[in-house]
Amino acid sequence: MKRPSWNELLAVKTVADQRSFRRAADVLGLKRSTLSHTIKALETTLGVRLFHRTTRSVALTETGERLIKRMLPLLAQMDDVLNDVTDSDHQPYGTLRISASDAAISLLLERILPTFTQQYPGIEIDLVAQGQLVDIVEQGFDAGIRLSEDVPKDMVAISLSGPLRFVTVASPDYLASRPPVTHPQDLMQHLCLRHRLPGGKRYHWEYQQGERQLALDVPGSLTLDSGALMAEAAAAGLGVAYVPERYAQHGLNTQRLVTMLDDWTIASQGIALYFSQNRHMPFALRLFVDTIKATLRV
Incomplete structure (x- = not known):
């Protein structure tokens, strides 16, 4: 044969x-x-x-x-x-396919990929921005990146960030002619930029102060499915947004956005890279994990 x-x-x-x-x-x-x-x-x-x-x-x-x-x-x-066995004139090769949220991809572009692509130019990175959580094994991905609490229990997880804080933001111009927001319930009198989840349902904004917890189906005429776009819309004066702080950071730094309800906060455990523990780790993924650990000192 x-x-x-x-x-x-x-x-x-x-x-x-x-x-x-x-x-x-x-x-x-x-x-x-x-x-x-x-x-x-x-x-x-x-x-x-x-x-x-x-x-x-x-x-x-x-x-x-x-x-x-x-x-x-x-x-x-x-x-x-x-x-x-490759000598110093050759580079490791391969393709690394990762399913991730746009926030996770933003983090990789800023902190991980500049180092990784410089060290390993022979490895191709295929990043697929997906809002929904997918079965990375079934879909042919080497790894995924999601909120730590959303990582399937049978996966190996590597932390990419500390706790991820959610903030309520709006532009100073929008707030100048609107009632003050000192309690989450005050949002019911505002134009809010609502968030549609991957499954189609609308996200209820979540707040916590000590033992008190609230989940609000806020009013608004604009619904988006991207935290980055929600932050941009808020900076443009279209309403109040509730997003991970990372999305709002540029607007806050440039004073196009201000925060509200800082004493009502909720935080995720952070973002994690994850992959199957039941499959041999591809060489490219092993190098990627090593780069993450070296860069972030995980």
Whole structure:
């Protein structure tokens, strides 16, 4: 029997990761027809079927599952060997796919990626901004970045920030002609920039003072699904926004925004990078985690 090539095995792994020939072809930089032919040729060589294919989905057969389970450690070891034996004139290579919120991507762009891309120019970073929490394994991502409390319990998490404070902000011009806000209930008399969650529901603004807690479905004529856009809209005088402090920081620094209800605060545990503990860590992800720890001294 002809021995499968490295590219054929990598094609099987990528299709298995992506659960889609289209997405796998994009990751590999191939035409979909070329990838499909490669998989079919390998199945013919092995005399087995590796994937169940329908017009809507791709799934491993039982034989394909066994192959992947045995093959993944070998592929990972080969990646490590190839990266370990490169001399000083070569750089580690690979692609790192990360699902993240726009706030997390902003943090990476500011604090992590300048160092990482300078040290490892051979590694491609594919950042996908997604408001909703996705199954990173099923969707073919190497890692995800979300609020720490939203990270699935079966994942390994690496902290990227300290507690994330939420603030209530508006522009001085907007507040000049409006009633003062000294209690969360006062917001019911204001134009508020409402936040639509990924599932479509409207977010109720949450406040805490000691043991007292409130969740308000605030009034307003403008609804957005991005904290960054909410902060921009508030700076433009369109109403009151309730956002993570990071989004509002530029507006606060330039005095286009001011905070209210500072004695009514709530904070998230912060942002964390997470990845599966049940899969071999790709070499590129290992370097990324090392860079995070060195940069942030986690």
